[in-house]
Structure formats: structure tokens, C-alpha cells
Amino acid sequence: MVYMPVDGKPDRVHIGARKLDLDTWIEISDSYEEEIALKHHLVETKCDEVFLHLPLGDAGSREVLDMLIEHLERVFPDRWPNPISVDSSMHPLLAASLLVQEDLCVMTQVGQEWVLSAASVCFPSRWDPRDKIGKSLLGIHDPVPHYEEKIGVATQNIFDKLTVDRPISRVNWTVMDSKDLHQPVAVRDPDAIAVNSENISDTLYFRRERQTLRKLPLSGDILFTIRTYTDSFGDVEKMFPDFRRNIGTTIAGASPQTVDYKGWVKILNDIQAWSQA
């Protein structure tokens, strides 16, 4: 799927939640085999970095696996013409996450808080799942500038009020100098960025996360899915000619804290030059 969350308006932290049509919950693309193979490789080589779980999340995780299998068999009968079977010795959330390109996170309510109780995240956007397991929404988003002041309460409300029949989706985006899907390191060495306004089309990547939230009927937990797409600036411009102009004005409107958090300090001027060329 091709998402274009940048429209030229100044960048700001916002929720942007939309009603999700459940038939479009999971997205399968041409890179399915490649991304599932990458997930298997990461699970085999660094499972303790990409898969975290607390006993608190076990019931929700089992529910996710059942729900996902039912969905895949029904919505993608060509890909799954026979009943799906998974390794029953594997944790259900890990087994579920190896069926789809999405990363999967289970949130469980503890008192007033929603806590990350299980996470299979092979494709994080410069965060480490090990730092987030067991944390509340506010704790998870602690490094995000303006999160608490601008959308902290509204996000908590979305979780408190989410119902089984009204799932939602939203799209997040950033700009990176790498196309790697697996990006667990928070800050890259800015001096290692080899970008200039001449080579930006091939060296910068527009990364989008299509996220969904679904309330699980049995456990009462919430499943958060993250589907990551990344394309070079040049490829994005071919699909969306306005992108070149819009990315400059949108990023120019980002706060200094956001520019710093997203690692854009070194590339900001080059992006502006490219955008105005």
C-alpha cells in the first residue's frame, strides 16, 4: 500500500486516527517472502532483542494468534488455501508475527495504565523493544518530544474507549538515511551520514508506519500492529510528484526538538535545497 502522510503543512505531533475496515487489517505485498525470511533470520540470531513477553500478555497473545489465523485464511485464501498450522512450542505472539509482515505488540490494562505486555518487533524505527516492555503509554513515548503535552491524554482516551467493533489505524512517518527495516539503534553517528543535496534522491528514505489498534474481545487487551514501508526519495517522487516540494515545507515546520529526536539535524539543509530545486 502506498501511504502519503506528508502534505506540505508544517510537521506536528498528532494522532490522525481513522476507522479501520477490518478486511484491510493485514497488508501483504510483493516483498512478503523477503520480509518473512528477514524476520526468521532475526528471530534465529537475536530472538531476545526482537521478541519480549511478560506472563501478563500470554492470554492476549493466544487470542491474537487465533484471530490472525482466522483472518488470513478468510481474506487471503489464495495464499493460504489450507488450514494454517504453526509450531505449537513457539510463543503464540511470535508464531503470529512470523505469518505477516506487520510487527505485533500486545497492550494490557493494569489499573489505569496500558502496559506493553508482549512485543514481536523486528522492524523498529530506531528504538529498542527491550527498553519498552512493561512500560505504560507515557513511559514508552518518553523520548518523543511533545507527546505528553500534545497527545498524551487523547491517546490514553483512545485506548480506554476502543471497542471490538471500532478498530482504528494511523500512519507515522520519518526520514532516514538507510533503507534497512531493522533499525533498533536510537541515534546513528551523524558524521556517518553521507547525504548531500545532489544525491538525496538515492540516499534518503521516506519511511512510513501504518499502525492499527484492535480491542481483543476475550482478554480485553489491545493489539497494536506496525507495518513498515520504506522507499527512496527518488522513488517516492516518481509516485507522488508533489512530495519533493511538500517534504521541504513540512520538515521546515518541525520543532527543533522533533528535528533533533528524528536525527534530521545534519540533513535538514540538504533536504530544503533538494525540495526547492
Ligand code: HEM
Ligand atoms: C494511538 C496510539 C498511538 C499514538 C498516537 C502514538 C504516537 C506516537 C508518536 C507521535 C511517536 C513519535 C514518532 C514519530 O513521529 O515518528 C511515537 C513513537 C513511538 N511509539 Fe507510539 N503512538 C501510539 C501507540 C503506540 C503503542 C501502542 C506503542 C507500543 C509499542 C507505541 C510505541 C512507540 C514507540 C516505541 C515509539 C518510538 C519511541 C522512541 O523513540 O523511543 N506507540 N508514537
